[in-house]
Amino acid sequence: MNWIFSFLAAALICSSAAGRQLSIYSTGFGDNAEQIIEQARFYADELNIASGQPLIVMVMLSHNLPDNISGMMVHGENEVLEMRNVMIKLNAALPTDDLNRALAHEMVHVVQYARGDLMRINNTMFRWQGQLIFDSASIPYRQRKWEKEAFSKEEELKKGYKKLISH
Numbered sequence: 001m002n003w004i005f006s007f008l009a010a011a012l013i014c015s016s017a018a019g020r021q022l023s024i025y026s027t028g029f030g031d032n033a034e035q036i037i038e039q040a041r042f043y044a045d046e047l048n049i050a051s052g053q054p055l056i057v058m059v060m061l062s063h064n065l066p067d068n069i070s071g072m073m074v075h076g077e078n079e080v081l082e083m084r085n086v087m088i089k090l091n092a093a094l095p096t097d098d099l100n101r102a103l104a105h106e107m108v109h110v111v112q113y114a115r116g117d118l119m120r121i122n123n124t125m126f127r128w129q130g131q132l133i134f135d136s137a138s139i140p141y142r143q144r145k146w147e148k149e150a151f152s153k154e155e156e157l158k159k160g161y162k163k164l165i166s167h
């Protein structure tokens with residue numbers, strides 16, 4: 001896994017919580033760089049993220065995602081460094097409210113990954129709570145268990161953040 005190092009070099013701001021070994025970076029958000037990190041941290045706190053190994057989260061604003069993709073998450077592991085890393089891409093075409101919801105959604109996947117429930121093996125194969133799902137494409141998108149959880153929590157998370165910043 002080399003991408004994380006090149007992205008780290010381009011990272012704007014880092015937010016680190018002592019004890020939890022969770023570092024969040026953002027890139028591509030301009031003046032909102034810090035706000036995106038605070039928001040991701042809020043979701044991580046709300047979802048009670050637990051990570052045995054250091055976990056690095058990079059949130060990136062992408063101009064290359066297809067219109068129908070709000071966001072995506074990819075993960076990688078470095079066994080030598082005993083480190084895990086995650087990259088979230090959010091679609092730059094989204095209005096703010098949808099972008100915030102997409103970040104909340106992807107952070108649910110980050111938490112699923114951090115707690116060991118979700119792992120993407122390849123394009124179609126996933127592991128969910130110890131079970132291999134060989135052909136995830138055969139399951140309708142919103143019926144996949146990890147998506148059900150993400151969709152069920154995204155709105156409340158986003159509202160929680162909105163409430164926090166309105167005070």
Ligand SMILES: [Zn+2]
Nearest residue numbers: 105109147150
């Ligand atoms: Zn999802």
